[in-house]
Amino acid sequence: MSASIQRKSVTAAAIRARKGGEPIVCLTAYTTPIARLVDRHCDLVLVGDSVGMVLHGLPTTHGVTLEMMAMHGRAVVRGVSSALVVVDMPFGTYEESPEQAFRNASRLMVETGCGAIKLEGGVAMAPTINFLVARGIPVMAHIGLTPQAVNVLGGYKVQGRAPEAADLILRDAKAVADAGAFSVVLEMVHEPLAKRITEEVPIPTIGIGASAACDGQVLVIDDMLGLNADFTPKFVKRYGDLLAAAEAAVAAYAADVRARRFPGPEHVFGKPA
Numbered sequence: 001m002s003a004s005i006q007r008k009s010v011t012a013a014a015i016r017a018r019k020g021g022e023p024i025v026c027l028t029a030y031t032t033p034i035a036r037l038v039d040r041h042c043d044l045v046l047v048g049d050s051v052g053m054v055l056h057g058l059p060t061t062h063g064v065t066l067e068m069m070a071m072h073g074r075a076v077v078r079g080v081s082s083a084l085v086v087v088d089m090p091f092g093t094y095e096e097s098p099e100q101a102f103r104n105a106s107r108l109m110v111e112t113g114c115g116a117i118k119l120e121g122g123v124a125m126a127p128t129i130n131f132l133v134a135r136g137i138p139v140m141a142h143i144g145l146t147p148q149a150v151n152v153l154g155g156y157k158v159q160g161r162a163p164e165a166a167d168l169i170l171r172d173a174k175a176v177a178d179a180g181a182f183s184v185v186l187e188m189v190h191e192p193l194a195k196r197i198t199e200e201v202p203i204p205t206i207g208i209g210a211s212a213a214c215d216g217q218v219l220v221i222d223d224m225l226g227l228n229a230d231f232t233p234k235f236v237k238r239y240g241d242l243l244a245a246a247e248a249a250v251a252a253y254a255a256d257v258r259a260r261r262f263p264g265p266e267h268v269f270g271k272p273a
């Protein structure tokens, strides 16, 4: 028998069963090396459509395609041995009908080997969630600030402050839970509302700029590592300043090359010449 510890793969059902328990740790990843790293610490790895803005320089998530999600999904699945990998459905690939959603979600699952998909929307998407779950596709829902609907929401701002808006978001949360979603992302949901939703729905809530009362948290990895030069949301705690470290390393390299400090094949770094 192997002496190494066998780590169990996390399933959507196992995440569902964590409601009210130990907080669920979740980060995004888009590449194999980062997936390997976050897998050692996270329960859930999200291949978010934020990849469009973070890695491809797109202004919103709207230009992200199913092919991009499939490619990044495959890369992440290759690096993960334990966490649940969830892949985002991009804008325009699921909203038209439950049939369209099934065709594209099943393609993502087959082509990437991920364990679940995520889609944005509440009450309006509940029949689609129901359709997918009944056909074997675990669904994570995403409500509150839904970036694919940024043009309708009028910007990236806190959702559910006014009582009427809060009622709608609470209805969204209940609808996706009733439809069979195994968990729900609450993005930039007014804190007391996020707490209330967490108390009232039977599935885990995963907050991003929502509330510490949520059942877990997700962050965009580049934001928390300090790799995002353009913009970091106010609610993100930075756990590193990797862009500054990378900048210093590249500057040192350039200085070495300009000074002809680049060695031949027999040179071993760290040993005297």
Ligand code: KIV
Residues within 6 Å of the ligand: 028, 046, 047, 048, 049, 050, 051, 088, 142, 185, 187, 208, 218, 219, 220
């Ligand atoms: O695309 C993404 O990374 C996301 C998270 C911000 C929840 O949807």
